Structure formats: structure tokens, C-alpha cells
Amino acid sequence: MRDLAVALDIGTRKICAIVAEVRPADIFIVGVGIEPSSGMKKGVVNDMGQLTAAISAAVHKAEKSSGFDIQRAFVSVAGSHIHGQNSRGAVGISEKRGVNLDDLDKAMEHARAIAIPHNREVLHVIPRSYSLDGQERVRSPLGMHGFRLEVEAHIITAASSSVANLEQSVQAAGVQVDQFILNPLASGEAVLTEQEREMGAVIIDIGGGTTDLAIFIEGVVWHAAVIAIGGDLLTSDITHWMHVPFDVAEAVKIHHGHAQQRAVDPLEKFLVEPFGDGLPIEVQRSQLAEIIELRVAELFEMVRKEIKRSGYEGLLRAGAVITGGSSQLPGLKEIAARELGCPVRLAKPEKLTGMADALRNPSYSTGVGLLRMGLQMEGMGSRVAAPNTASQPGKKLGQVIGGLFRRLLPDNTNG
Ligand SMILES: Nc1ncnc2c1ncn2[C@@H]1O[C@H](COP(=O)(O)OP(=O)(O)OP(=O)(O)O)[C@@H](O)[C@H]1O
Ligand SMILES: [Mg+2]
Structure with missing residues (x-):
């Protein structure tokens, strides 16, 4: 029998269900289901019905692609209540x-x-x-x-209520929570090298609604925190500045966004289609970068303060490792290095085989890390079963x- 595990990363932007076989040298992906998220805000549930529907859709996709019936999963948790x-x-x-x-x-x-x-x-x-x-x-x-x-x-x-809302939403989608795992612990597990963990490093996962961080020293986690700001705030800034809908602002951010104004040609311009059938607006890319840089710098200032608050800022000899969907923003690494005053590396999940193409992206660090961490916590065991096998609720919280x-x-x- 193969040792299979299921991860369910419930993000503000996307929900990702992964079925995998965890082998000594790598993770063999057996099936993946990715679905836009709904009903989550800043890492906590704000509409259980919407969230349950989104989780069900992601789980069904993963079931279809893997051929297994998903009954239990390792589930991510974030939010500023941590x-x-x-x-x-x-x-x-x-x-x-x-x-x-x-x-x-x-x-x-x-x-x-x-x-x-x-x-x-x-x-x-x-x-x-x-x-x-x-x-x-x-x-x-x-x-x-x-x-x-x-x-x-x-x-x-x-916060018990935040965890209960998340658990109920997952259960309503027909899945038992095997174990809740804090986002940055999972992301760290997925992307930090053994050497970084030993020397001292901070993993920073910048998603849509939250920025999750964890400090690893001498091989283990010494501090973790969740900041309730993510890349979606950059999109909101663009929405307000350009008076365009969120999806237009998002496209502008993805195609023209840059976090370091001085790296952008001051003469470079691009066109944006505003509301309705108004004429396209011409935008100076360096002005867009100015707005993004301010917010990104503010975010890393908050990260720096959190690291200082932990008392371990002098111990991060391997610096910072950044992942999460928002880490793809050009120039973000440079601003991070400037604000944090340490070496910075961008990272995404590695050592994956099987149906892994979609997961080799920084948005999926948490999902991949959930698999690794969950199995470390519980030992190897099957988390999927043939249809109609009774599920066994297990320990969910407070696991050493x-x-x-x-x-x-x-x-x-x-x-
Ligand atoms: N190429 C890109 N450049 C800049 N930002 C990007 C890019 N691709 C995705 N993003 C941003 O990444 C964010 C989503 O990241 P991710 O998938 O890690 O979020 P999530 O896990 O759903 O959210 P969270 O963990 O905060 O609950 C969005 O804000 C999106 O705009
Ligand atoms: Mg996330």
C-alpha cells in the first residue's frame, strides 16, 4: 500500500488540494485541484457557504485527477489571530x-x-x-x-472561533481535518534548505490576504506570526489610484507592476481600458511603481518590526527567504533586502515529481509544505480511501x- 497524504491550503485567493505520495527523496504528486477562493478575508472565514463551495470544488478536482476519494486532509491556518x-x-x-x-x-x-x-x-x-x-x-x-x-x-x-469556522467549512465539504498547520510553518518546510534552518532564516510567505512569517534557528521554529496584509492590498491601492475595478487593477499589477521605482524607465508608458467604453488611459509605469514601492516597503517594515519583536534579529545568518504568490512581483526582492537589511532569496517548491507542473510556483509552497509537515507530525499513514470507507476523526489541534x-x-x- 502506498503512503498517501492530502493537503488542503485554504488561501484568500485560491484553494489548493493536493494528493501525494511522500517518498524519502521527493514528493510524488498523484492529483491536484486548484480553485479560486471565496469567503475568506485576510486569512479568516467571512462566508462559510461560499468557502465550503470553493473547498468542495477544489477537492472534487483533486479526487478526479487522482482517482482517490478524499476523506481527511492537513489544512492550513493563518490570520492575525495567531x-x-x-x-x-x-x-x-x-x-x-x-x-x-x-x-x-x-x-x-x-x-x-x-x-x-x-x-x-x-x-x-x-x-x-x-x-x-x-x-x-x-x-x-x-x-x-x-x-x-x-x-x-x-x-x-x-482564536477558537476562527479555527471552528474553518473546520466547519472543511467538514461541510465532506473532509475531516487531520491536522491544522500554521501557514508559515508549512511554507518553511517546503522551501527552506536544511542549512538555512540551521543557520537561522526567516521564511516570509506573501499571499493575497496575509503575510505569514516564521523564524527557523538551529533547525526548528523559534517564532511565527501572521500579518493581515498581502498582495491584494497592492491591487486595492491601484484600484483607488486609477479608479478602475479590482480585476483591471490586478491585471495592471501583474503585467506592469514593479516594486522598485528606480528600476523602471521613467519614459515607459502603458494603456489601460477603464470602466465601460471610455477611452484607454495612458499610465506612466514609474508612477505605478512608486505606489507599489511605498506599500511593499511598508509591508517589509512591518515584517522587520515583527522580527525585532521576536528578539532573534541578530540570529538570522541565512537571511530571508520569500515565497507566496506576491513574491513574483519584480523588484520585491530588492526592496525586501533594503528594508530587512539581510540577504534575500526567492523560493518555490522543489523536489516534486508526478503531476507537479502546476505546483512549481511560489503560490503553492504552503500546500506542498502541509504534506511534508503533516507526515512528520503523524508518521506515515494513508489519508485517502476507497469510497464509503468510514472516516476516523483524529487529533486536530495542539499536536507536538x-x-x-x-x-x-x-x-x-x-x-
Ligand atoms: N506575477 C505576479 N506578480 C505580482 N503579484 C502576483 C503575481 N501572481 C500572483 N500575484 C499575487 O499573489 C497573491 C496571491 O498569492 P497566493 O496564491 O500565495 O495567495 P493565497 O495563498 O490565496 O492567500 P493568503 O495566503 O494570503 O490567504 C495575489 O495578491 C496576487 O495578485
Ligand atoms: Mg497562502
Whole structure:
């Protein structure tokens, strides 16, 4: 039996369902369904009926292209309701034996037991580092001797109502949520190299409604946040400036947009068809770039502040890696480097085989990362079934990201 997994990236702009076989060296795409999104605003649900219809359409396409019936999926979450905080948990080790997986679990449980307001829930608990009898920054305490094990963890919480609305919309489309996964963790998993994660890097996924970021240091996530601004705000800016409908402004952005005014020829002009049958308007491309540059700079200023707020700005030796649909805007990389003051790389999903053509685009980093992360969290298992097989609701929230830890362990202590 093949190990298959399903990812469902519910974006503000598009919904992407992917059925894949995850193999040691790559991800083999078995089926894909992509559909324009509807009923989402800034990463949260604002119309469940519309969203359910859009999810159903994407899922049906993925079912048709893969030939499998989708019952469960790893589902993305974003929105400015996401919040991360650090916590510590400790456990005493009474017997004279090495630290085992039970001890790690108990320490994590204690770290997780922080006071969380009743209207929020834990999305992820990520072990950052351990200390054993006061020896700090032990990466893998498994098998080591000591009396007191402490874990430093990053706890990511979400507004319960936002998560419930998303879950209900997915379920109404006939799919159970296998696991909710925060967008930037998934995108980071898809596009960051092992070396970047080790050296320290921030992944920035700029979509339509949100900009999601996560800081990876020493191989694991130390901080994550969602900023409720994405590329759609650039389109809105153009709408207001040119007095044209959103779809015209979107086409202008895609075909003529540039985020760095000084890279645009000041004499370059283009024509835009306005409302109705009015005469085409002539627009100076560098003026368009001026407007876009202001907004893009403002966005990266917010990203910079969030990185500063995390306290890890000095630790990002591999710089920033940018993905998401909006990363395709020409000049954006240069403005990012200027505002963030670090090296910047643009990235999209790699190492895909099978029906992967549509996914080799920065818009699909989250979807591809959901597959990788979901499988790390739960171990390999089939997420698709023949029609009429009963589905089994599983753990959805608050899963410890053991995979991020396990990956760092030598094989002989794994499990
Ligand atoms: N070639 C391009 N140049 C500039 N912007 C682009 C380009 N192609 C797509 N975009 C923008 O990318 C955005 C959509 O990106 P993406 O597909 O990653 O969003 P999403 O995942 O649906 O949204 P979110 O993650 O914010 O909920 C839109 O704002 C779109 O205008
Ligand atoms: Mg997205």
C-alpha cells in the first residue's frame, strides 16, 4: 500500500488540494485541484457557504485527477489571530536511566500547560531546546543521564472561533481535518534548505490576504506570526489610484507592476481600458511603481518590526527567504533586502515529481509544505480511501511537532 497524504491550503485567493505520495527523496504528486477562493478575508472565514463551495470544488478536482476519494486532509491556518509565546516545562527523572521519549512528552506537557484564555486554543507546541541538570541547549537529550530535564518550547495559539469556522467549512465539504498547520510553518518546510534552518532564516510567505512569517534557528521554529496584509492590498491601492475595478487593477499589477521605482524607465508608458467604453488611459509605469514601492516597503517594515519583536534579529545568518504568490512581483526582492537589511532569496517548491507542473510556483509552497509537515507530525499513514470507507476523526489541534525534533536524532534512538 502506498503512503498517501492530502493537503488542503485554504488561501484568500485560491484553494489548493493536493494528493501525494511522500517518498524519502521527493514528493510524488498523484492529483491536484486548484480553485479560486471565496469567503475568506485576510486569512479568516467571512462566508462559510461560499468557502465550503470553493473547498468542495477544489477537492472534487483533486479526487478526479487522482482517482482517490478524499476523506481527511492537513489544512492550513493563518490570520492575525495567531499568537506565539515561549514557555518552559520541566520533569524530574528519578531512576538512574537515560532520558526516554516519555520524559520528553511529560516535559512538553508541562510546557504546554500555560494559562490560555478560554477563547483560544493551542495549535502547535514546538520544542526549541532542552537543558539537563542546568546544562543549557542540549539538542537531543534522549539517552543522556540527569535528574532534571527542562524544555523550552514555543506555543502557537489561535482564536477558537476562527479555527471552528474553518473546520466547519472543511467538514461541510465532506473532509475531516487531520491536522491544522500554521501557514508559515508549512511554507518553511517546503522551501527552506536544511542549512538555512540551521543557520537561522526567516521564511516570509506573501499571499493575497496575509503575510505569514516564521523564524527557523538551529533547525526548528523559534517564532511565527501572521500579518493581515498581502498582495491584494497592492491591487486595492491601484484600484483607488486609477479608479478602475479590482480585476483591471490586478491585471495592471501583474503585467506592469514593479516594486522598485528606480528600476523602471521613467519614459515607459502603458494603456489601460477603464470602466465601460471610455477611452484607454495612458499610465506612466514609474508612477505605478512608486505606489507599489511605498506599500511593499511598508509591508517589509512591518515584517522587520515583527522580527525585532521576536528578539532573534541578530540570529538570522541565512537571511530571508520569500515565497507566496506576491513574491513574483519584480523588484520585491530588492526592496525586501533594503528594508530587512539581510540577504534575500526567492523560493518555490522543489523536489516534486508526478503531476507537479502546476505546483512549481511560489503560490503553492504552503500546500506542498502541509504534506511534508503533516507526515512528520503523524508518521506515515494513508489519508485517502476507497469510497464509503468510514472516516476516523483524529487529533486536530495542539499536536507536538515531534517530527521537527525526531529529524535531528540519530536513528538508533528514534523511537
Ligand atoms: N506575477 C505576479 N506578480 C505580482 N503579484 C502576483 C503575481 N501572481 C500572483 N500575484 C499575487 O499573489 C497573491 C496571491 O498569492 P497566493 O496564491 O500565495 O495567495 P493565497 O495563498 O490565496 O492567500 P493568503 O495566503 O494570503 O490567504 C495575489 O495578491 C496576487 O495578485
Ligand atoms: Mg497562502
